[in-house]
Amino acid sequence: MPAPQPSQPTDPSPLSAPPERGDARRSAPPSAPSPVVPPVLAEVVRSGFVEGRHRGALVVLGADGAVELALGDVTAPVFPRSANKPMQAAGVLRAGLDLSGERLALAAASHSGESFHRDLVRKMLDEYGLDPALLQCPADLPLDPEERDTYLASGASPDRITMNCSGKHTAMLAVCAQRGWPLETYLDPEHPLQRIIHEVVEDAAGEPVAAVGTDGCGAPLMAIGLVGLARAFRSFVGAGPGTAERRVADAMRAHPEYVAGTRRPDTWLMREVPGALSKMGAEAVQAVALPDGRALAFKVEDGATRALGPVLGRALTLVGVEGPVVDRIGRAPLLGGGREVGEIRAAF
Amino acid sequence: MPAPQPSQPTDPSPLSAPPERGDARRSAPPSAPSPVVPPVLAEVVRSGFVEGRHRGALVVLGADGAVELALGDVTAPVFPRSANKPMQAAGVLRAGLDLSGERLALAAASHSGESFHRDLVRKMLDEYGLDPALLQCPADLPLDPEERDTYLASGASPDRITMNCSGKHTAMLAVCAQRGWPLETYLDPEHPLQRIIHEVVEDAAGEPVAAVGTDGCGAPLMAIGLVGLARAFRSFVGAGPGTAERRVADAMRAHPEYVAGTRRPDTWLMREVPGALSKMGAEAVQAVALPDGRALAFKVEDGATRALGPVLGRALTLVGVEGPVVDRIGRAPLLGGGREVGEIRAAF
Numbered sequence: 001m002p003a004p005q006p007s008q009p010t011d012p013s014p015l016s017a018p019p020e021r022g023d024a025r026r027s028a029p030p031s032a033p034s035p036v037v038p039p040v041l042a043e044v045v046r047s048g049f050v051e052g053r054h055r056g057a058l059v060v061l062g063a064d065g066a067v068e069l070a071l072g073d074v075t076a077p078v079f080p081r082s083a084n085k086p087m088q089a090a091g092v093l094r095a096g097l098d099l100s101g102e103r104l105a106l107a108a109a110s111h112s113g114e115s116f117h118r119d120l121v122r123k124m125l126d127e128y129g130l131d132p133a134l135l136q137c138p139a140d141l142p143l144d145p146e147e148r149d150t151y152l153a154s155g156a157s158p159d160r161i162t163m164n165c166s167g168k169h170t171a172m173l174a175v176c177a178q179r180g181w182p183l184e185t186y187l188d189p190e191h192p193l194q195r196i197i198h199e200v201v202e203d204a205a206g207e208p209v210a211a212v213g214t215d216g217c218g219a220p221l222m223a224i225g226l227v228g229l230a231r232a233f234r235s236f237v238g239a240g241p242g243t244a245e246r247r248v249a250d251a252m253r254a255h256p257e258y259v260a261g262t263r264r265p266d267t268w269l270m271r272e273v274p275g276a277l278s279k280m281g282a283e284a285v286q287a288v289a290l291p292d293g294r295a296l297a298f299k300v301e302d303g304a305t306r307a308l309g310p311v312l313g314r315a316l317t318l319v320g321v322e323g324p325v326v327d328r329i330g331r332a333p334l335l336g337g338g339r340e341v342g343e344i345r346a347a348f
Numbered sequence: 349m350p351a352p353q354p355s356q357p358t359d360p361s362p363l364s365a366p367p368e369r370g371d372a373r374r375s376a377p378p379s380a381p382s383p384v385v386p387p388v389l390a391e392v393v394r395s396g397f398v399e400g401r402h403r404g405a406l407v408v409l410g411a412d413g414a415v416e417l418a419l420g421d422v423t424a425p426v427f428p429r430s431a432n433k434p435m436q437a438a439g440v441l442r443a444g445l446d447l448s449g450e451r452l453a454l455a456a457a458s459h460s461g462e463s464f465h466r467d468l469v470r471k472m473l474d475e476y477g478l479d480p481a482l483l484q485c486p487a488d489l490p491l492d493p494e495e496r497d498t499y500l501a502s503g504a505s506p507d508r509i510t511m512n513c514s515g516k517h518t519a520m521l522a523v524c525a526q527r528g529w530p531l532e533t534y535l536d537p538e539h540p541l542q543r544i545i546h547e548v549v550e551d552a553a554g555e556p557v558a559a560v561g562t563d564g565c566g567a568p569l570m571a572i573g574l575v576g577l578a579r580a581f582r583s584f585v586g587a588g589p590g591t592a593e594r595r596v597a598d599a600m601r602a603h604p605e606y607v608a609g610t611r612r613p614d615t616w617l618m619r620e621v622p623g624a625l626s627k628m629g630a631e632a633v634q635a636v637a638l639p640d641g642r643a644l645a646f647k648v649e650d651g652a653t654r655a656l657g658p659v660l661g662r663a664l665t666l667v668g669v670e671g672p673v674v675d676r677i678g679r680a681p682l683l684g685g686g687r688e689v690g691e692i693r694a695a696f
Contacts, residue, residue, distance in 0.1 A: 037385050044631070044651060047561025049571060051427045052631055052651040055403070079399045138686035141497075149489075152500035187685065213395025218685020223397060283392070283400055302650035303392060303400040337535065337566020338486035 036073040039348065041300060042307040046334055046342035054307040056284070058298035058348070059226045060318050061234060065293060067227060069318060071348055077210035077223040078299045081281030082110040084222060086236055086248050087204055088168055091197030093244035097175035104251035105258035106167030110280065112261025113142025113151070113162045120258070121166045128174040135160040136187055137169045137217040144261050165217035167258075172219075189220040198222060204232035204245065216282055230297035233289035237277050249277050265309055265329045269316075272325035286312050294319040306332060306344060314346030384421040387696065389648060390655045394682055394690040402655040404632070406646035406696070407574045408666050409582060413641060415575060417666060419696055425558035425571035426647045429629030430458040432570060434584055434596050435552055436516055439545030441592035445523035452599035453606035454515030458628065460609025461490025461499070461510045468606070469514045476522040483508040484535055485517045485565040492609050513565035515606075520567075537568040546570060552580035552593065564630055578645035581637035585625050597625050613657055613677045617664075620673035634660050642667040654680060654692060662694030 037055075044052030057072030067074070089108035093099065099107055103124055111117035125132055140163035142148045151162070160166060176186050176193055185191050189198070189212050197220070202209055205228030215221040224232070239245035252259050256270035259279065269278045275291030284300035286308055296315050300307045313330020316322075334342035385403075392400035405420030415422070437456035441447060447455055451472055459465035473480055488511035490496045499510070508514060524534050524541055533539050537546070537560050545568070550557055553576030563569040572580070587593035600607050604618035607627065617626045623639030632648035634656055644663050648655045661678020664670075682690035 046427060047559070047569070049425075049427065049559045049561050051561075053649050055650075077397075079394060079397065136685055138683070149500055152497055153503065155501065211395070211397045213397050213399075214684030214687075214689040216684055218687075221395070300650075301401050302403075302652055304650055304652060335486070336562030336564055336569075337484055339562075339566075341562040 036076075038072040038301045041071070041298065041346065041348055042310045042344050043347045044334070044342070044344050046336070048342075053347070054284075054300050054302060054304055054311070054344075056298055056300040056302075056307075056311070057226055058311070058315060059230050059296065060315065061227075061230050061293075061295040063293040065231065065234060065295075070227075071298075074226040074297075077225055078229075078285065079211075079213060079215075079221050079223050079281075079283065080229050080285050080287070081215060081221065081283055082165070083229060083279050083281035083285045083287045083297075084201065085110065085168060085281075086245075086252065086277070086279060087201045087232060088197050088219070089171065089248045090204075090236070090244040091193065091200040092171045092175045093247060094200060095175045095193050095196050096179060097171060099171060099174075100247065100251060102251075102255045102258045103167075103171075104248060105255035107171035108248055108252050108279070109167045109259045110143065110164045110282075111167060111258065112144035112147055112264060113140075113164060114144065114147050114261050117167070117258065117261065118161050121161045121170055124167070124170045124174070125161075128170070128177060130170065130173050130177065132161060134173050134183055135166060135169045137163045137165045137219075139163065144263055146263060147261070163217065165215075165219070168219070169217065187218050187220065194220050200244075201232070204235045205229065206231050206235075226297040226299060229285075229287050230289070230295040233277055233279075233287045233297070234293060234295040237275070237289040237291055237295075238293060252277060252279075265312060268325050268328060269312075272323070273321055276321070280308060284308055286315075288312070288316070288319070290319060290321070310344045310346045314348060384424075386420040386649045389419070389646070389659045389694065389696055390692050391695045392682070392690070392692050394684070396690075401695070402632075402648050402650060402652050402659070402692075404646055404648040404650075404655075404659070405574055406659070406663060407578050407644065408663065409575075409578050409641075409643040411641040413579065413582060413643075418575075419646075422574040422645075425573055426577075426633065427559075427561060427563075427569050427571050427629075427631065428577050428633050428635070429563060429569065429631055430513070431577060431627050431629035431633045431635045431645075432549065433458065433516060433629075434593075434600065434625070434627060435549045435580060436545050436567070437519065437596045438552075438584070438592040439541065439548040440519045440523050441595060442548060443523045443541050443544050444527060445519060447519060447522075447599075448595065449599060450603045450606045451515075451519075452596060453603035455519035456596055456600055456627070457515045457607045458491065458512045458630075459515060459606065460492035460495055460612060461488075461512060462492065462495050462609050465515070465606065465609065466509050469509045469518055472515070472518045472522070473509075476518075476525060478518065478521050478525065480509060482521050482531055483514060483517045485511045485513045485567075487511065492611055494611060495609070511565065513563075513567070516567070517565065535566050535568065542568050548592075549580070552583045553577065554579050554583075574645040574647060577633075577635050578637070578643040581625055581627075581635045581645070582641060582643040585623070585637040585639055585643075586641060600625060600627075613660060616673050616676060617660075617669075620671070621669055624669070628656060632656055634663075636660070636664070636667070638667060638669070658692050658694045662696060 059074035260266040283303035289295040332344040407422035608614040631651035637643040680692040
């Protein structure tokens with residue numbers, strides 16, 4: 001493995017002045033590979049033979065917010081995908097929606113599509129008088145593989161409420177309805193709600209959004225660096241009581257089963273580690289903040305979700321989290337003929 | 349992207365003397381990352397932003413068998429996974445089974461689990477008087493995602509006949525029954541059948557097996573380099589009529605729908621390009637040989653199946669294959685809100 005990169009000279013404070021906005025989303029996105037070769041974060045080991053490797057970048061912030069460890073290029077912009085969801089939920093609050101409890105956790109969720117998730121999305125749509133057909137997230141099957149098989153076996157078909165981002169879309173529609181904003185264009189990056197979310201992302205990350213794209217669910221997606229992402233999560237945990245950021249963090253930590261699901265690391269971690277805020281994103285992104293100010297963020301270069309657990313498990317030990325939950329998150333056995341013959345294991 | 353590595357000074361001839369066997373499988377498997385940083389083979393592009401990369405190694409052999417292009421370390425051993433299946437099927441023939449046509453193609457298959465695959469496996473088990481319970485491949489759902497959803501919706505459960513390797517396991521059991529070899533231990537690397545397959549792999553690759561492991565289906569798995577893998581496929585296509593190798597190649601090319609399935613690149617390629625022999629393997633391995641002696645093999649370091657199509661599509665153009673089938677194989681759109689917003693594209 002290449003040697004860790006030296007710490008980046010970034011301003012660790014989430015309270016620094018927000019950067020200038022404006023032209024950020026029109027700046028040219030990077031298209032050439034980063035000059036830093038990403039180090040190996042996890043190895044795929046079968047029968048004692050390393051048959052594959054997952055590379056990526058990872059940053060750890062200390063309790064004071066300073067970069068304590070940087071593997072790979074941790075300032076290059078990435079799409080955080082659903083790790084942006086706490087910021088999107090805070091944007092919905094900043095726009096004026098009075099959401100709390102399980103409903104706010106679900107607004108920040110990549111839910112597993114279990115029946116209790118689907119039921120609460122339906123209930124929220126009903127409470128705000130929203131027709132489910134207004135949801136612009138695509139019809140999908142449950143995100144959780146076990147739930148997906150059960151769902152199909154029951155004769156159910158893909159639908160929008162089942163899609164893992166349906167809570168977020170419902171909250172976005174609810175605030176638009178309340179504010180009298182257009183419902184048809186709620187996913188347009190220039191829509192008033194999306195402009196507010198853009199501001200929340202830049203405020204939390206302490207850096208400008210480097211590019212805007214379209215997420216799998218159709219929502220605008222804002223690129224920031226891993227240091228910015230870790231800083232954003234840190235700022236949510238450290239925000240003052242009553243702020244949008246703190247309300248989102250508190251709802252997610254109080255109702256972690258609504259943020260992910262029964263068989264998901266984010267839920268396990270927030271349930272077992274008091275005060276931890278954790279959120280994964282598609283294409284193997286993860287961010288975690290602890291109540292003492294420590295935080296981490298990483299992205300696996302190839303986007304493999306299967307590497308998330310082993311890398312997260314090892315990264316948690318670097319911020320002092322230990323115990324059965326770390327082993328549970330980090331364990332990724334490989335099977336041969338139905339028996340365990342290997343594993344995906346962290347390599348840093 | 350790093351510059352292509354210079355061609356390796358390997359002997360390209362599949363007719364070179366087979367290497368010494370014996371201690372090869374007890375040699376220590378590599379456990380440190382290769383000193384060669386794998387070049388980027390494919391980029392994940394969303395909304396014009398490169399959000400991920402798939403690295404790997406790729407070799408192209410010319411019509412004379414010489415290495416024409418080598419990206420990354422193409423001599424380091426890899427587990428070919430199911431790209432070993434033509435060699436396993438040839439081993440079954442060498443052991444004495446008289447298999448041909450669709451049955452032989454299915455013996456070399458990673459089938460999609462479509463009904464015509466399952467029906468022929470059942471028929472073969474019946475023809476050889478084999479109880480399906482003898483199959484030691486694990487119970488599984490169809491490999492093809494569309495077939496999988498239909499299968500679950502029909503109320504069916506995972507079973508061994510549906511598992512993509514069931515044709516191979518049936519052929520292995522059939523020859524063991526015929527030879528009076530033990531059926532319970534047919535997957536033991538020291539079983540007479542597996543020793544024959546080991547010989548076929550080394551003969552075809554022209555290099556010793558570097559490590560033996562356990563494949564996902566429970567069968568022994570033999571590691572060779574990508575040059576050896578390309579050479580093996582080339583030797584099958586160029587083998588004399590009536591040889592086990594040629595019989596396997598001919599059956600696969602005559603019945604490509606039994607080697608993969610309705611929605612699979614191997615089937616499309618063998619159907620559209622006369623004389624081409626193509627087989628993918630788990631963890632993003634692919635090998636192809638053309639009747640004029642050209643061949644290619646690659647492995648994506650992170651094992652992402654989604655990168656296979658784009659990398660294969662580009663690689664095919666390097667061996668002179670063109671036309672709609674290349675575009676069809678190479679196309680891997682990414683969606684956002686149900687609309688196409690990007691793609692996985694080759695980057696070499």
